[in-house]
Amino acid sequence: MDVRAQVAMVFHLDKCIGCHTCSVACKNVWTDRPGAEYMWWNNVETKPGTGYPTRWEDQERYKGGWKVGKGGELGLRSQNKVDAFLKLFYNPNQPGLADYYEPWTYRYGDLFDAAGGDDQPTAVPISQITGEEMKIESGPNWDDDLSGSPLYAENDINLESLTDEERAGLFEIERISMMYLPRICNHCANPSCVASCPSGALYKRGEDGIVLIDQDKCRGWRACVSACPYKKIYYNWKTGKSEKCILCFPRLETGQAPACFHSCVGRIRYLGVLLYDADRVAEAGKVPNDALVESYRSCLLDPNDPDVRAAARMSGVSEEFIVAARSSPVWKYVMEWKLALPLHPEFRTFPMLFYVPPLMPIMGKIEGGIYEHDAKGLFGDFESARIPIQYLANLFAAGNRGIIEGVLKKLIAVRHFKRVQGHDDVADEYVKRLLREAQLTPEQAEGIYELTTIATVQDRFVMPPIQREEAMPAGCSAEECKGSCGLGRTESPERGG
Amino acid sequence: MISQPRRLLTTPFWTGITNGPRTYSAYCQNLEERIPWRTLTGRQHFYLDHEAYVAFGENLPTFKPRPEAAKVTRDLEKSRVPGGALVLNYLTPHGKWGIHSTYGDTLRMKTLSRGIEPVWINDRDAGLLGVEDNDWVEVYNDHGVVCTRACVSARIPRGLCFIYHAPERTLSVPKSPERGGKRAGGHNSLTRVRLKPLFMIGGYAQFTYAFNYWGPPGVNRDTFVVVKKLARPEF
Numbered sequence: 001m002d003v004r005a006q007v008a009m010v011f012h013l014d015k016c017i018g019c020h021t022c023s024v025a026c027k028n029v030w031t032d033r034p035g036a037e038y039m040w041w042n043n044v045e046t047k048p049g050t051g052y053p054t055r056w057e058d059q060e061r062y063k064g065g066w067k068v069g070k071g072g073e074l075g076l077r078s079q080n081k082v083d084a085f086l087k088l089f090y091n092p093n094q095p096g097l098a099d100y101y102e103p104w105t106y107r108y109g110d111l112f113d114a115a116g117g118d119d120q121p122t123a124v125p126i127s128q129i130t131g132e133e134m135k136i137e138s139g140p141n142w143d144d145d146l147s148g149s150p151l152y153a154e155n156d157i158n159l160e161s162l163t164d165e166e167r168a169g170l171f172e173i174e175r176i177s178m179m180y181l182p183r184i185c186n187h188c189a190n191p192s193c194v195a196s197c198p199s200g201a202l203y204k205r206g207e208d209g210i211v212l213i214d215q216d217k218c219r220g221w222r223a224c225v226s227a228c229p230y231k232k233i234y235y236n237w238k239t240g241k242s243e244k245c246i247l248c249f250p251r252l253e254t255g256q257a258p259a260c261f262h263s264c265v266g267r268i269r270y271l272g273v274l275l276y277d278a279d280r281v282a283e284a285g286k287v288p289n290d291a292l293v294e295s296y297r298s299c300l301l302d303p304n305d306p307d308v309r310a311a312a313r314m315s316g317v318s319e320e321f322i323v324a325a326r327s328s329p330v331w332k333y334v335m336e337w338k339l340a341l342p343l344h345p346e347f348r349t350f351p352m353l354f355y356v357p358p359l360m361p362i363m364g365k366i367e368g369g370i371y372e373h374d375a376k377g378l379f380g381d382f383e384s385a386r387i388p389i390q391y392l393a394n395l396f397a398a399g400n401r402g403i404i405e406g407v408l409k410k411l412i413a414v415r416h417f418k419r420v421q422g423h424d425d426v427a428d429e430y431v432k433r434l435l436r437e438a439q440l441t442p443e444q445a446e447g448i449y450e451l452t453t454i455a456t457v458q459d460r461f462v463m464p465p466i467q468r469e470e471a472m473p474a475g476c477s478a479e480e481c482k483g484s485c486g487l488g489r490t491e492s493p494e495r496g497g
Numbered sequence: 498m499i500s501q502p503r504r505l506l507t508t509p510f511w512t513g514i515t516n517g518p519r520t521y522s523a524y525c526q527n528l529e530e531r532i533p534w535r536t537l538t539g540r541q542h543f544y545l546d547h548e549a550y551v552a553f554g555e556n557l558p559t560f561k562p563r564p565e566a567a568k569v570t571r572d573l574e575k576s577r578v579p580g581g582a583l584v585l586n587y588l589t590p591h592g593k594w595g596i597h598s599t600y601g602d603t604l605r606m607k608t609l610s611r612g613i614e615p616v617w618i619n620d621r622d623a624g625l626l627g628v629e630d631n632d633w634v635e636v637y638n639d640h641g642v643v644c645t646r647a648c649v650s651a652r653i654p655r656g657l658c659f660i661y662h663a664p665e666r667t668l669s670v671p672k673s674p675e676r677g678g679k680r681a682g683g684h685n686s687l688t689r690v691r692l693k694p695l696f697m698i699g700g701y702a703q704f705t706y707a708f709n710y711w712g713p714p715g716v717n718r719d720t721f722v723v724v725k726k727l728a729r730p731e732f
Contacts, residue, residue: 018593019593019594020609023609024605024606024609027605028605103608104608104612105604106604106607106668106669111667118679119672119679119680120666120680122666122667122668122669122670122671122680122732123667123668123669124669124732125612125668125669136611136612136613136646136669137631139608139609139611139612140608140609141609142611144593144609145593145650145652146648146650146652147652148650148651148652149620149630149649149650149651150620150651151629151630151649171651176651176652
């Protein structure tokens with residue numbers, strides 16, 4: 001057993017209001033630089049929708065992540081040695097600027113300098129890349145709130161395995177529904193970006209599992225941009241290096257939550273330590289799609305088990321991390337309650353960020369002109385859900401509907417469990433049956449309620465001190481790295497004369 | 498105040514209690530300090546028994562259909578409706594990221610909002626106009642004109658369109674062909690003030706003016722506009 005510690009996150013999607021405050025906080029802190037204008041290490045997508053970069057989930061187009069080969073072995077979908085060599089000078093799987101968007105600003109000076117005339121002047125949009133006047137035709141959240149749109153939502157790849165009837169419902173007025181999906185780098189346990197890098201610049205930090213790009217070693221091959229199925233690595237056209245979400249490690253190392261977490265209005269984010277068995281990660285990624293969620297869960301180790309703690313010490317996990325793992329909100333959501341699920345586990349990178357699927361827009365519907373949750377009782381009517389269960393299964397369970405139904409049953413049971421405490425319109429017996437069917441104890445239901453609704457930041461952010469000074473590789477002293485704004489030392493490549 | 502904005506006092510006209518770390522919530526004073534609601538009955542009530550309200554049929558909050566453009570609002574008496582254009586009801590609701598004078602014209606917020614405050618329009622209405630998502634449109638009536646891009650959404654009901662308030666008139670505002678090539682306006686160029694007779698009632702229980710307490714209403718839904726495609730925006 002090779003026990004590793006991972007700093008992991010949970011997003012509770014019922015609480016996400018799609019305000020993009022996380023994106024703005026991240027952008028202001030990390031990517032407000034020349035060459036990084038188009039990058040949004042954190043972005044928020046409207047689902048159903050096409051996302052950023054557009055249709056990033058389509059691996060027929062982008063060929064990211066891992067796949068199981070003919071011999072049952074796990075291989076990169078693209079950017080293995082042969083593929084990378086053949087695509088050295090032309091890589092059709094690479095997203096282009098049009099797939100992201102052309103960043104713009106306005107020629108503000110015109111407001112002051114325009115020639116005299118009858119009209120007040122206006123500042124026209126200009127490209128941040130070329131400085132030329134441009135038409136704004138795309139943005140980082142171009143289909144924001146546009147669920148039900150034939151141009152965007154209908155091209156969501158997760159709709160492909162839905163029946164015609166399920167699809168039609170999503171585009172019918174008064175049935176249209178949507179949810180938000182905030183995304184950062186998943187800091188995967190089996191990152192395909194790290195595997196693809198020809199320069200060995202990408203690495204997963206030993207002490208906390210944060211995936212980083214060494215800016216000295218990166219030669220700008222961009223294999224990682226193709227190989228990451230979440231399209232969360234971005235090429236900086238100014239420095240000639242690739243960049244990605246660093247999970248705000250300079251903030252984590254000083255005891256602060258990541259900027260996206262810290263600014264979250266809906267308090268949807270939870271951050272804590274998970275222990276996992278690194279020896280089993282590759283094997284766990286070889287099972288069929290519908291077994292993937294369970295398979296990945298089986299790699300996560302219970303920090304309350306003394307044997308696991310002993311093994312963790314043997315593997316060099318610090319005592320502080322082991323202690324923190326025992327009060328990790330992420331462990332509760334992912335393993336104890338089994339509410340939080342990985343995004344697109346079928347990409348087989350074992351993402352270390354987890355999502356609690358939303359309940360509210362899914363179950364609500366209009367019945368005879370009245371908004372109701374379910375005319376037939378709140379259970380067992382997943383067939384008429386407003387967003388088809390299959391859609392959520394395609395997002396969070398590699399198509400396995402049973403996993404999603406299990407989560408939604410728990411969410412419904414908790415709501416009834418709390419309802420009966422303050423009102424008498426639900427029968428006690430009914431609530432007991434809901435809990436039993438959802439496989440929840442009353443204590444668990446109370447715990448879910450507390451961590452979901454009234455948890456303080458100390459409950460949601462449980463982070464031990466990171467022992468960077470112990471894990472720091474020789475040759476990179478703390479003094480040297482100081483003040484380097486998290487990107488390490490950057491030396492631009494020499495080009496031409 | 499300058500170095501760090503902070504709350505000053507619990508205002509007498511608002512009913513929240515914002516002392517210490519508490520956030521504003523309405524009617525806290527009435528509930529916790531047992532202050533009667535400032536109505537004739539001292540309670541919250543929906544029914545208004547004033548004779549003018551009764552005469553107007555507004556003594557109870559009830560559904561009222563959208564007003565008619567030609568007979569009631571008369572926004573389009575001097576504006577032409579060319580072929581291919583549509584007459585739509587026009588609203589200026591709170592935006593996704595701010596209300597009233599919240600400043601949203603920063604580059605960051607503009608980047609998250611298509612670089613402009615678009616006019617939201619139903620997909621089938623847009624089809625009638627020959628307008629696709631992100632095409633330029635000209636929106637006008639007797640009061641003014643707005644030139645902006647369309648955000649085509651199936652979530653908008655047919656027969657109406659809206660522009661979130663409140664963008665400034667500085668970024669990416671084309672000139673209006675319909676109005677002789679003059680610079681187009683902002684969302685409020687299309688609206689007008691309508692004084693509702695009921696708001697002239699005074700000195701009667703809660704119908705008494707006080708700052709931040711009783712003022713003129715918005716004219717929600719009471720405006721109509723002509724929308725047509727703008728093939729080539731000129732700046």
